[in-house]
Amino acid sequence: MIVRAAFTDAAALHLRARALACRRGARLLFRDLHVELHGGELLWVRGHNGSGKTSLLRLLAGLAPPAEGSVECLAGQPLYLGHHNALKDELSVAESLAFLLRLQGSAADPASVAWALDRMGLKPLAPAPVRLLSQGQRRRVALARLVAASAVATWLLDEPFDALDLEGCARLHELIVAHRRRGGSVLLTSHQFVQWPGLAPRELDLDGLPH
Ligand SMILES: Nc1ncnc2c1ncn2[C@@H]1O[C@H](COP(=O)(O)OP(=O)(O)OP(=O)(O)O)[C@@H](O)[C@H]1O
Numbered sequence: 241m242i243v244r245a246a247f248t249d250a251a252a253l254h255l256r257a258r259a260l261a262c263r264r265g266a267r268l269l270f271r272d273l274h275v276e277l278h279g280g281e282l283l284w285v286r287g288h289n290g291s292g293k294t295s296l297l298r299l300l301a302g303l304a305p306p307a308e309g310s311v312e313c314l315a316g317q318p319l320y321l322g323h324h325n326a327l328k329d330e331l332s333v334a335e336s337l338a339f340l341l342r343l344q345g346s347a348a349d350p351a352s353v354a355w356a357l358d359r360m361g362l363k364p365l366a367p368a369p370v371r372l373l374s375q376g377q378r379r380r381v382a383l384a385r386l387v388a389a390s391a392v393a394t395w396l397l398d399e400p401f402d403a404l405d406l407e408g409c410a411r412l413h414e415l416i417v418a419h420r421r422r423g424g425s426v427l428l429t430s431h432q433f434v435q436w437p438g439l440a441p442r443e444l445d446l447d448g449l450p451h
Pocket residue numbers: 264265266269287288289290291292293294295296
């Protein structure tokens with residue numbers, strides 16, 4: 241089960257990375273990167289293709305060790321949502337989401353799954369096989385995990401707006417706004433300008449870093 245983090249203390253420090261360096265193969269992608277993320281904040285990580293945005297998120301999520309520096313998660317283990325949707329083609333939409341919810345330690349009973357699908361506008365697709373879904377519909381199923389992740393203080397989202405139509409973007413926007421309002425923090429990458437009203441992200445541009 242998700243450990244319920246006490247993150248209602250507005251503007252508390254949730255995540256701190258100091259002097260991070262990231263090496264992929266022979267390439268040093270960046271070094272001397274400092275990141276702080278507080279409750280209620282949205283941080284938009286920008287940079288050209290291959291600048292290291294996904295690599296940075298993986299370091300912050302603890303999925304890979306940094307070449308140098310340290311990462312501290314002060315409000316519990318973050319939820320990392322990668323740009324691969326990780327759905328199982330042979331399952332139905334509801335079964336596939338239940339599987340992902342179980343993996344992240346959230347309740348995966350039929351009512352919780354139905355609620356999460358409904359919040360992402362997917363209710364009619366619950367019994368459909370995943371293999372029949374469009375890319376945007378797949379993205380929505382993956383993002384439905386966030387509906388059940390209100391107890392996780394920090395969300396790390398890699399290209400969450402990818403493949404979404406306007407309505408899908410609006411639904412994700414709502415989830416992010418609600419999470420920040422309850423004191424949660426969000427760090428995301430996006431190639432699109434994050435311009436939804438009320439989002440007002442702080443920006444971290446990897447293109448400006450030493451390497
Ligand atoms: N396993 C790996 N071994 C070696 N190099 C890798 C590996 N994975 C990624 N890279 C390289 O690291 C660099 C950064 O990749 P990363 O996916 O972090 O970039 P990104 O900023 O997220 O890119 P994009 O905007 O295209 O999603 C790329 O040049 C990529 O080729």
